[in-house]
Amino acid sequence: MASTNRGVTQADIDYFTSAGISVVHSNEQLGGTYNTDYFDKYHGASQTIVFPKSTSQVSTILSHCNNSHISVVTQGGNSGTAGGAMAQQHELLLSLRDMDRIRDLDIVSGVVVAEAGCILETLDEHVRKFEYIVPVDLGAKKRCMIGGNVSTNAGGLRYLRYGSLHGNVLGLEVVLPDGQVLDSLFTLKKDASGYDVKQLFIGAEGTLGVVTAVSLALAPKPQSEQLVVLGMDAFVTIQRTFVLARQLLGEIVSAFEFWERRCNELVVQYEGYSSPLSATHEFHVLIETRGSLARHDWEKMDLFLARLRAEQLVGESRVVRDPAEMEQVWLFRSQMANAHMKSGCMHVYDFSLASKHQHELLRAVKAHLHRHKLYGCEQAAVRDVTFFGHVGDDNIHLQVIADEFGGAVEEAMEPWVYQWVGAHKGSVAAEHGLGAHKGQFLKYSKSPALVDTMKALKRLLDPNDIMNPGKHVARA
Amino acid sequence: MASTNRGVTQADIDYFTSAGISVVHSNEQLGGTYNTDYFDKYHGASQTIVFPKSTSQVSTILSHCNNSHISVVTQGGNSGTAGGAMAQQHELLLSLRDMDRIRDLDIVSGVVVAEAGCILETLDEHVRKFEYIVPVDLGAKKRCMIGGNVSTNAGGLRYLRYGSLHGNVLGLEVVLPDGQVLDSLFTLKKDASGYDVKQLFIGAEGTLGVVTAVSLALAPKPQSEQLVVLGMDAFVTIQRTFVLARQLLGEIVSAFEFWERRCNELVVQYEGYSSPLSATHEFHVLIETRGSLARHDWEKMDLFLARLRAEQLVGESRVVRDPAEMEQVWLFRSQMANAHMKSGCMHVYDFSLASKHQHELLRAVKAHLHRHKLYGCEQAAVRDVTFFGHVGDDNIHLQVIADEFGGAVEEAMEPWVYQWVGAHKGSVAAEHGLGAHKGQFLKYSKSPALVDTMKALKRLLDPNDIMNPGKHVARA
Numbered sequence: 001m002a003s004t005n006r007g008v009t010q011a012d013i014d015y016f017t018s019a020g021i022s023v024v025h026s027n028e029q030l031g032g033t034y035n036t037d038y039f040d041k042y043h044g045a046s047q048t049i050v051f052p053k054s055t056s057q058v059s060t061i062l063s064h065c066n067n068s069h070i071s072v073v074t075q076g077g078n079s080g081t082a083g084g085a086m087a088q089q090h091e092l093l094l095s096l097r098d099m100d101r102i103r104d105l106d107i108v109s110g111v112v113v114a115e116a117g118c119i120l121e122t123l124d125e126h127v128r129k130f131e132y133i134v135p136v137d138l139g140a141k142k143r144c145m146i147g148g149n150v151s152t153n154a155g156g157l158r159y160l161r162y163g164s165l166h167g168n169v170l171g172l173e174v175v176l177p178d179g180q181v182l183d184s185l186f187t188l189k190k191d192a193s194g195y196d197v198k199q200l201f202i203g204a205e206g207t208l209g210v211v212t213a214v215s216l217a218l219a220p221k222p223q224s225e226q227l228v229v230l231g232m233d234a235f236v237t238i239q240r241t242f243v244l245a246r247q248l249l250g251e252i253v254s255a256f257e258f259w260e261r262r263c264n265e266l267v268v269q270y271e272g273y274s275s276p277l278s279a280t281h282e283f284h285v286l287i288e289t290r291g292s293l294a295r296h297d298w299e300k301m302d303l304f305l306a307r308l309r310a311e312q313l314v315g316e317s318r319v320v321r322d323p324a325e326m327e328q329v330w331l332f333r334s335q336m337a338n339a340h341m342k343s344g345c346m347h348v349y350d351f352s353l354a355s356k357h358q359h360e361l362l363r364a365v366k367a368h369l370h371r372h373k374l375y376g377c378e379q380a381a382v383r384d385v386t387f388f389g390h391v392g393d394d395n396i397h398l399q400v401i402a403d404e405f406g407g408a409v410e411e412a413m414e415p416w417v418y419q420w421v422g423a424h425k426g427s428v429a430a431e432h433g434l435g436a437h438k439g440q441f442l443k444y445s446k447s448p449a450l451v452d453t454m455k456a457l458k459r460l461l462d463p464n465d466i467m468n469p470g471k472h473v474a475r476a
Numbered sequence: 477m478a479s480t481n482r483g484v485t486q487a488d489i490d491y492f493t494s495a496g497i498s499v500v501h502s503n504e505q506l507g508g509t510y511n512t513d514y515f516d517k518y519h520g521a522s523q524t525i526v527f528p529k530s531t532s533q534v535s536t537i538l539s540h541c542n543n544s545h546i547s548v549v550t551q552g553g554n555s556g557t558a559g560g561a562m563a564q565q566h567e568l569l570l571s572l573r574d575m576d577r578i579r580d581l582d583i584v585s586g587v588v589v590a591e592a593g594c595i596l597e598t599l600d601e602h603v604r605k606f607e608y609i610v611p612v613d614l615g616a617k618k619r620c621m622i623g624g625n626v627s628t629n630a631g632g633l634r635y636l637r638y639g640s641l642h643g644n645v646l647g648l649e650v651v652l653p654d655g656q657v658l659d660s661l662f663t664l665k666k667d668a669s670g671y672d673v674k675q676l677f678i679g680a681e682g683t684l685g686v687v688t689a690v691s692l693a694l695a696p697k698p699q700s701e702q703l704v705v706l707g708m709d710a711f712v713t714i715q716r717t718f719v720l721a722r723q724l725l726g727e728i729v730s731a732f733e734f735w736e737r738r739c740n741e742l743v744v745q746y747e748g749y750s751s752p753l754s755a756t757h758e759f760h761v762l763i764e765t766r767g768s769l770a771r772h773d774w775e776k777m778d779l780f781l782a783r784l785r786a787e788q789l790v791g792e793s794r795v796v797r798d799p800a801e802m803e804q805v806w807l808f809r810s811q812m813a814n815a816h817m818k819s820g821c822m823h824v825y826d827f828s829l830a831s832k833h834q835h836e837l838l839r840a841v842k843a844h845l846h847r848h849k850l851y852g853c854e855q856a857a858v859r860d861v862t863f864f865g866h867v868g869d870d871n872i873h874l875q876v877i878a879d880e881f882g883g884a885v886e887e888a889m890e891p892w893v894y895q896w897v898g899a900h901k902g903s904v905a906a907e908h909g910l911g912a913h914k915g916q917f918l919k920y921s922k923s924p925a926l927v928d929t930m931k932a933l934k935r936l937l938d939p940n941d942i943m944n945p946g947k948h949v950a951r952a
Contacts, residue, residue, distance in 0.1 A: 106830075108715070108719070108831070108832075109830065109831070109870065152668060153667075153668040153672070154668075155666045155668070159665070159666065163639060163643045163644075164642075164643045164665075164666075166640075166642045166643050166672060166675060167639045167640045167642055167643020167644070168643070176925075176929075180925050181925065182923070182925050182926055182929060183923050183925070183926070184922070184923075184926055186903065187830075187901065188828040188829070188830065188870040188901075188902065188903060188906075189635070189640075189828070189868075189869045189870055189871070190631045190635060190640075190828050190866075190869045190870065190871045190903070190906040190907050191629075191828055191903045191905075191906060192628060192629040192630075192631070192679050192903075192905050192906060192907050192908065192909045192910075193903050193904055193905040193909075193910055193914070193918055193921060193922065194679075194910065194915075194918055194922060194926075194927070194930045194948070194949050194952070195676055195679065195680055195684075195930045195933055195934075195949065196629070196642060196675055196676070196678065196679055197926060197929050197930060197933070199642060199672055199675030199676070200671050200672070200675070200676070202672065203668050203670075203671065203672055204671055208671075220722055220723075220726065223726065239584070243584070246696055247696075247768070248768070249768070250696065250699065250767060250768025250769070251727045251728060251766075251767060251768060252727060252768075290727075291726060291727060292723070292724070292725070292726025292727060292728075292776070293726070293772075293776060296769075296772040296775070296776070299772070300768070300769060300772070352664040352665070352666050352667055353664070354582075354585065354663075354664065355584070355585070356584075390666075392665075393665045393666045394585065394664040394665055394666065395665070395666045425663065425664075426664065427662065427664060427666070427667045427668075427669050428669055429667075429668050429669040430664075430666040430667060430668060431666050431668050432668065433668045433669075434668075434669055434670065438669070439670075442669055442670055445669060446660070446669065446670060447658070447659050447660075449652075449656050449657065449658050449659070450658055450659070450660055450670075450673060451670070453658060453673050453937075454670045454671045454673060456936060457671055457673070457933075457936070458671075460932060460933070460936050461929075472670070473670050473671065476670070
């Protein structure tokens with residue numbers, strides 16, 4: 001997969017510097033900040049990073065790299081978990097950190113135009129002052145940037161309510177590999193004039209160009225929020241509860257998460273948080289509602305909980321009314337990946353899979369690893385196999401915690417688990433993206449004609465293959 | 477703009493027939509059914525139409541046409557208003573009428589897989605039996621087909637609530653010009669694996685391939701519906717009312733429409749309906765809410781109406797509680813285009829435009845036509861200039877009713893009105909598409925780099941230019 005493009009030379013650095021572009025170069029490698037990804041699984045080898053301050057500087061950089069055949073890896077908050085923002089060899093890193101202006105906020109229509117380097121939480125805090133929220137929210141919000149959210153087609157915690165970035169992004173400003181600026185920063189909600197070109201860059205993981213700014217339809221800030229945590233002992237109960245939530249909580253449901261017992265234990269053990277429930281349960285379920293009239297919203301929640309009790313679906317239940325306590329519960333939930341990471345080397349999988357197959361997958365993985373003498377036996381290399389997920393989005397995160405990365409565990413898991421998911425009509429990447437590694441498994445969930453079309457699009461838009469080469473569909 | 481592709485011969489017809497494909501051919505022209513578009517403005521010249529019954533038959537047709545350089549115009553319900561489904565010369569018409577199976581409906585996840593020829597209303601009625609609705613709804617629902625809705629990126633009446641097809645379409649089955657089937661009929665909600673290729677076909681108006689099936693995320697069927705019609709006398713009042721609706725009706729608002737006095741008069745005059753309000757008002761506003769608990773939903777509506785009265789925003793208001801009456805009001809609204817059509821030759825424009833510029837546009841058009849002695853003077857060619865629209869989507873429909881199509885009126889209006897809209901950062905086509913005519917105005921709202929990229933995508937996916945040639949971006 002090695003690119004034939006050349007490395008960055010002192011002459012390139014001088015060129016960028018003379019154009020007023022901030023460059024950091026090291027004769028060894030740049031530090032871990034830019035060469036280590038979020039889960040400490042992927043490591044980059046870049047020696048040079050540029051920090052453009054404007055779209056025009058991004059254009060200057062790409063134009064030069066395209067003419068000189070220098071590969072470019074774009075980096076936002078570097079909170080990706082699939083290695084997509086790591087330089088594999090001598091690529092130039094392009095950080096959008098310094099492009100963090102909010103260019104425009106229309107408080108009547110609720111549309112924001114923000115530069116790619118805006119940190120998600122900062123952007124959300126800003127628009128909240130004007131009674132809006134950003135319609136995407138995820139655990140890494142303090143670090144991830146809106147350009148990275150768009151480039152990875154981030155899903156997150158409230159996808160169930162606010163939907164896909166393919167629906168919420170109204171326009172993008174993208175610099176193409178040859179330096180041309182593709183300005184589609186449209187700020188109105190409906191548009192049916194020509195091909196919706198911007199959609200190609202949503203989830204392209206920096207392989208087609210650099211997203212420099214985003215026009216986003218905001219959601220109204222909720223006037224009231226409700227939160228409950230439920231203890232359940234069977235997976236099927238979660239599904240019944242979801243059906244009831246859709247029926248009785250209707251349009252106010254904003255999040256519906258579950259995690260299994262072991263996930264809960266790991267957060268308690270490695271992050272030092274108290275469990276949201278006092279007793280032990282096979283599954284924890286978190287349901288959040290957001291509405292416009294607290295009295296109505298709480299009444300719906302009460303009716304819903306009464307129904308759960310009447311159907312004897314729930315063991316312990318905790319209704320959280322205090323906003324600070326709500327934040328604590330969300331903090332607990334958001335520490336799940338970190339806690340796993342601290343407990344060992346985390347092989348993380350991010351699948352879309354019909355809910356009826358989700359528990360089956362967990363059991364299949366455990367049985368498979370057991371057959372390979374890697375789990376549930378003496379001196380097993382795998383410590384834990386866990387899953388948690390976003391109910392209603394059909395998105396689960398599966399963790400295999402081992403003593404090391406790669407090795408026998410990875411060999412046993414891959415491509416086996418991707419084949420399993422493909423055979424059950426799931427997606428091999430639901431919201432984390434393909435990154436450095438998963439492109440090779442794309443064939444298990446996408447047809448050859450579709451993969452070929454993706455590759456043709458890549459050749460069309462990046463003929464010199466300078467944008468994040470060797471990753472994403474390049475590996476398919 | 478004439479295509480260099482050849483016409484259909486008897487040998488082609490024999491080939492299709494021998495492959496079991498239903499063909500209708502006339503030595504003159506096919507009747508008005510297939511050669512006349514919805515508003516009777518565009519007329520086709522096709523002599524041959526095929527009615528494939530399967531994806532495989534569509535593949536056979538396209539493969540033959542691609543090899544033989546025969547141009548193909550795809551037709552669904554033929555309810556388009558921009559001439560996109562009209563054959564301009566000797567193209568083969570490909571009707572999806574006979575591909576109308578519902579292939580799958582998952583009643584747990586609420587995802588339907590339907591063939592392109594499913595009539596929107598029929599599909600909606602089917603999924604309603606399982607407590608779901610199709611998240612797109614428009615005036616032509618008795619006639620339009622889901623494949624056409626996708627291919628034109630239809631918006632419609634409840635876009636405000638359910639959002640864009642770019643968010644709601646989970647997957648497509650598309651036959652490419654060379655006959656390859658691009659199967660991305662994914663049925664799960666989240667996917668971040670590779671470029672989202674299907675997005676290119678949403679709104680492509682049959683220029684890149686034939687959409688044969690659609691996987692669609694459904695919305696839950698509302699448990700209660702509320703409807704009010706309000707009489708208002710200033711456009712600015714509508715905007716204040718919308719802000720209050722978003723605040724007080726919050727998550728239950730499902731439609732927010734307005735039409736001006738003259739639109740109301742035309743429906744009464746030409747369709748014979750009674751006005752929804754008894755007195756005369758400059759503007760009629762229709763607000764619909766849909767929720768999961770009638771008692772809460774009506775209480776919110778009452779609070780909202782009380783606030784409108786307290787702020788003295790509304791003249792007459794009519795609260796509609798009876799479902800049959802609600803249907804009558806919607807029927808009135810849906811006759812708006814037809815009534816205009818009956819009153820004269822309708823030059824129809826479909827713009828996205830920030831609400832603050834909408835009334836300004838109407839005034840500018842009237843003044844412009846007056847300056848050209850076409851409106852508001854003796855023997856004026858223009859009888860009426862009207863507008864109505866979907867508030868919150870920033871989408872207005874502007875009608876110029878004249879004695880004839882084309883001529884001095886069209887010359888005065890075009891490209892002037894598209895320039896005006898482009899200069900005010902609107903879109904030249906919000907939900908009707910570019911069709912046969914509007915591609916040439918795309919440059920007023922899209923940059924050259926964007927238009928060039930669109931053209932490059934067309935060349936990549938349809939190198940022989942057989943799919944709906946001479947329309948859409950081909951005219952840009």
